[in-house]
Amino acid sequence: MKKYGVWIIVFVCLVFLPLLKLEGYYYRTLCGILLWVGLASAWNITSGFTGYIDFGAVGYFGIGNYATALLMTKAGIPFFAALVISGLISTFIAVFIGRYTMKLRGVYFGIATLAFAEAVKQIVLEFDRTFKVTVFEGSHGITLPIAHDEAFFYYTFLVVVAGIVLTAFMIDRNKFGYALKAIKEAEGSAELAGINTGRYKVSAYALTAFLIGILGGINAYWLTYISPLDVFSVIHTIHMIIMALFGGIGTVFGPVIGAFVLSIANEVIGAKFLYTYLLMLGVILLLVVIFLPQGFIGLLSLRRFKK
Amino acid sequence: MALFIQALVTGLLMGGVYAAYSSGFSLIFGVMNIVNIFHGELIMIGAFTTYWLYSLYGIDPFLTLPISMLTVAVLGYIIQRVLINRVVEAPPMISYLCTFGVHLILANLALLLWSADFRTVTTSYSGVGFSIGPITIPIARLVTFIIAILTTFGIYWFLEKARYGKAIRAASQDKEMARLVGIDIKKVYALTFALGAAITGLAGGLISTYFVIYPQMGLPYTIIAFCVVVLGGMGYIPGALIGGLLLGVIQALTATYLNSGLSVAITFILLFIVLVLKPQGIVGKGIVE
Numbered sequence: 001m002k003k004y005g006v007w008i009i010v011f012v013c014l015v016f017l018p019l020l021k022l023e024g025y026y027y028r029t030l031c032g033i034l035l036w037v038g039l040a041s042a043w044n045i046t047s048g049f050t051g052y053i054d055f056g057a058v059g060y061f062g063i064g065n066y067a068t069a070l071l072m073t074k075a076g077i078p079f080f081a082a083l084v085i086s087g088l089i090s091t092f093i094a095v096f097i098g099r100y101t102m103k104l105r106g107v108y109f110g111i112a113t114l115a116f117a118e119a120v121k122q123i124v125l126e127f128d129r130t131f132k133v134t135v136f137e138g139s140h141g142i143t144l145p146i147a148h149d150e151a152f153f154y155y156t157f158l159v160v161v162a163g164i165v166l167t168a169f170m171i172d173r174n175k176f177g178y179a180l181k182a183i184k185e186a187e188g189s190a191e192l193a194g195i196n197t198g199r200y201k202v203s204a205y206a207l208t209a210f211l212i213g214i215l216g217g218i219n220a221y222w223l224t225y226i227s228p229l230d231v232f233s234v235i236h237t238i239h240m241i242i243m244a245l246f247g248g249i250g251t252v253f254g255p256v257i258g259a260f261v262l263s264i265a266n267e268v269i270g271a272k273f274l275y276t277y278l279l280m281l282g283v284i285l286l287l288v289v290i291f292l293p294q295g296f297i298g299l300l301s302l303r304r305f306k307k
Numbered sequence: 308m309a310l311f312i313q314a315l316v317t318g319l320l321m322g323g324v325y326a327a328y329s330s331g332f333s334l335i336f337g338v339m340n341i342v343n344i345f346h347g348e349l350i351m352i353g354a355f356t357t358y359w360l361y362s363l364y365g366i367d368p369f370l371t372l373p374i375s376m377l378t379v380a381v382l383g384y385i386i387q388r389v390l391i392n393r394v395v396e397a398p399p400m401i402s403y404l405c406t407f408g409v410h411l412i413l414a415n416l417a418l419l420l421w422s423a424d425f426r427t428v429t430t431s432y433s434g435v436g437f438s439i440g441p442i443t444i445p446i447a448r449l450v451t452f453i454i455a456i457l458t459t460f461g462i463y464w465f466l467e468k469a470r471y472g473k474a475i476r477a478a479s480q481d482k483e484m485a486r487l488v489g490i491d492i493k494k495v496y497a498l499t500f501a502l503g504a505a506i507t508g509l510a511g512g513l514i515s516t517y518f519v520i521y522p523q524m525g526l527p528y529t530i531i532a533f534c535v536v537v538l539g540g541m542g543y544i545p546g547a548l549i550g551g552l553l554l555g556v557i558q559a560l561t562a563t564y565l566n567s568g569l570s571v572a573i574t575f576i577l578l579f580i581v582l583v584l585k586p587q588g589i590v591g592k593g594i595v596e
Binding site for chain 2: 053100101103104106107108110111112114115116118119122123125126129130234238241245275276278279281282283284285286289290293
């Protein structure tokens, strides 16, 4: 337990951080960092552990956003109930999509998931105009009621994200996680060893979708305004991938570190020089893929090993 | 009926454009098993080469095409030699992420250099077409359509008959055996990449004469190239033509009878269905892992 003491300290510090009476700007930055830690960790549960790189994760983020927004504004359902329902809707869709896409290997899985996310985006964007109804509001987007103080969102994010990291931590060391890693190492052998690989893969995919869907729901209420081009942007998936890779794909704390470092980089550089920032992401991606496939965590353990 | 035929003709011509810029993608995948995410950036650079030569020196877009081809081919060759060769033996996911990195670099470098402005190449013959009865045919697209068909057959012939083409096929079928009989694999890969890039640059130059071009245009083109190539069969060269024409017609019909935004959604749904049900493409000759 000693090894993870530092993470418990980090969590406790985060719980008591609002006592410092932070300004709104810092709250928003912290919420942004937490959101990305959650997204990268949730993405990592499917893609990091099983090696199936999901390029359509943003689809579930968008679905979560829209489900929560619609449930709250059109059906008048309270926030937390809407959040849970959004997570379940995401899961339901993921079980259906996962059953087919999870049969595909490598890049084909990547392409199919990318196509899924883009298709959902286009449907949300064009549904109203095509069928002459008012459901998704097309490119106008949806405005949610403005509510609660910054601390409310901070704690909601903190609890959910801590839950996600804890889930990843538990999966990393239980039977479910071993099965996922066996699939990554050698799927055929895993099958021969009696692991129902299909079921495990779809379960992981659905779990990731559930967690990302919930994060999407909080995001909608937090930002109070969502539009298809924003919440379904493929750049969000790219961020999740690069954050997980940078920190260390397939580890529990790698995505946490990667998301933390890169969200701050985004806040500092990306806000002012977006293109330079994206250019830098490309260079980082190349360097990590070619020279450091284990990510930042891999670098640390290499050091420890050398000592 | 005239509406239907016009939609069909528009779709076929658009399909020709799709085929023109997708066959390079298919070639690179077929030989190296690499899904090239920066494919769209190769189109963008081809288009910008034509644009700059036209707007700075007033050279006719059709005369700039060889220069666009050469520029993009050299760029592709260098990227392949310096970068892709390092990951070509790695698991496909690694090369996928690697080309993703190149995509981010090229697109954003272009943005920094040329700004996000939308640009067009407007010549005296832009938008000119001729009519057969009620059907209008734009000339620039007809030329692209013809070039797409010629390139497809050209590459097919090259791979079947030419000496280097045979080396490329050998390398794609069995790397080790090809190496044993004295084929320099790395050189074959670099040449394949340059060839794929050249036809992509050509398509880029053509596109600049009738579509707006901007540094971020790449990714949507890459995604369409994916769709086209998956529909026709990954790595099967005539597949790009078949997939392109099919997609063009389906999109034109959707745009005519439903709405143009939905045609994009239909594209992805179609891609999804084909990937899941028939990953080797509708003709069944594509490569499946």
